[in-house]
Amino acid sequence: MTLHKAPAVEDAYVPSERRIARERYRRGRTRRATAIAAASTLVVGAALFVLITNSPGWARTKETFFSAHYARVAFPQVLEGLWLNLRLLAVCGAAVLVLGLLLAVARTLRGPVFFPLRALATAYTDFFRGLPLIICLLMVVFGVPALRLEGVTTDAVLLGGSALVLTYSAYVAEVFRAGIESVHPSQRAAARSLGLSSGQALRFVVLPQAVRRVVPPLLNDLVSLQKDTGLVSIAGAVDAVYAAQIIASKDFNYTPYVVAGLVFVALTIPMTRLTDWVTARMDRRRAQGGLV
């Protein structure tokens, strides 16, 4: 606002005295608010620190939850376990998105001929969204090999991964469906009137808008999936959290859990920032009148 360009242009905007004063006053208020917020944060932080470190059990708590020795012991094993979480996240995440989208499309198909497909998709989402994940895992991991079918894997990770896909695709299908149904019917009508077929209208008009709208909740589900990949450990596979538990229950020290927890938080934060970035980029494109 208060730019003073060297070549003075005749009709250059010169803010009034009043305006300058008002802006100065506002900046002062902002500085003051920031200072107060910082001071109050410091006070609260210091109070919490004093409270925790002066509590009678602090020495013991520090030793049990924040032991440098056990942190060093646990870190490499937790990272090794994390590799399993990441692989599961990548493979299951992709499968969940594809299956979820197919289910959502199946549920939103019109026309009486598609009724069985719609009914099946509805039954699937209802069932797997309701079924507790842990039960789904136990059934798949121990139930499927018990059938003793030829050619069906008994690999715990593969089975556990399929159970995750079953449950999460039901959630994600509903997210996609919400997105598809949020696209105004006029968009479809317009697409059809331009001569696009029903499939083309879905592919080029409805889905791009629908997907864009549900990116934040989708990434939410992905973060959730990232944490739930650890549940595969019920089948005996060792993920990051389980690696921590193995050390913790061997030597009765909780530090490995803290290490594993921090590793997961460190993994989630970039994912959240990625979500923000993706959303912001999509908003920009929409504002410029990009696709559709």
Added chain:
Amino acid sequence: MHLAHRPLVITALCSAVALCAALAGCAPQAEEKRASAGPGATASCTPGKLATQVPGKLTVGTDKPAYAPWFADDEPSNGKGFESAVAYAVAKELGYGRDAVVWQHVPFNSAFAPGAKKFDFDINQVSISEERKKAVAFSSGYYDVRQAVVALKSSKAAKAKSVADLKDVKLGAQVGTTSLDFITDLVKPKEKPAVYQRNDFAKSALKTGQVQAIVVDLPTAFYITGAEVPEAEVVGQFAESPGRPEQFGLVLDRESALTSCVSGAVDTLRKDGTLAGLEKKWLSDAVDAPVLR
């Protein structure tokens, strides 16, 4: 301008009040119990008059489900099963009759949490180790335990004659057990062992062939093959680690004033043959398994 201060002042006041309330809420726990059972309390193992959690009662913790042959019918208070019997014998030695023993459900993972315990001692097949002694106190060992390998009769693991024969076998064990340590430290198998939350899951995996053999303590091994998975057999037991036999101990709070009393009771029971008798009664078949070397 003057008005602008108001919300700030009010917010500051509110936060101060909230903080004070929070601080008051997290006041340290009362320490009377520890204080009353202070330094002078070590020698006073007066029968029935210990500084227990609930005066006049002895609170004993164990996990749920409570497995056979250590307990019977998942009901610790029935006095059946080795550990239930040991708990009642220790209680009697300390001067607490059957009616004065109260059982508490204590998950394995919370038995070693720092902070106030809700049990006087916990009995849950916990092996004594130096590392664990940093977190909890142990009584003297009440049982010398051996680890054993259980495999399906049809699998190649069933033919193992030595520890080396187990190297190519997919093994499983329960988390937090020394069985798992035996696999990782002694057998060192080529394939990573499967680790289960509970022995139930390990048994399922054994039945369905997801693991070829599991490692459990010897009495459990005989119970599994005898009652639960008849198509499996005990392949053999591991030799004791030289110099320090593995023992199960009762778990107490690290600061507990009862530790010496409870240890004294266990020592007495071992000396007068009660423990051996209970072992014979509840764990009788745990004798003849070939030793894998």
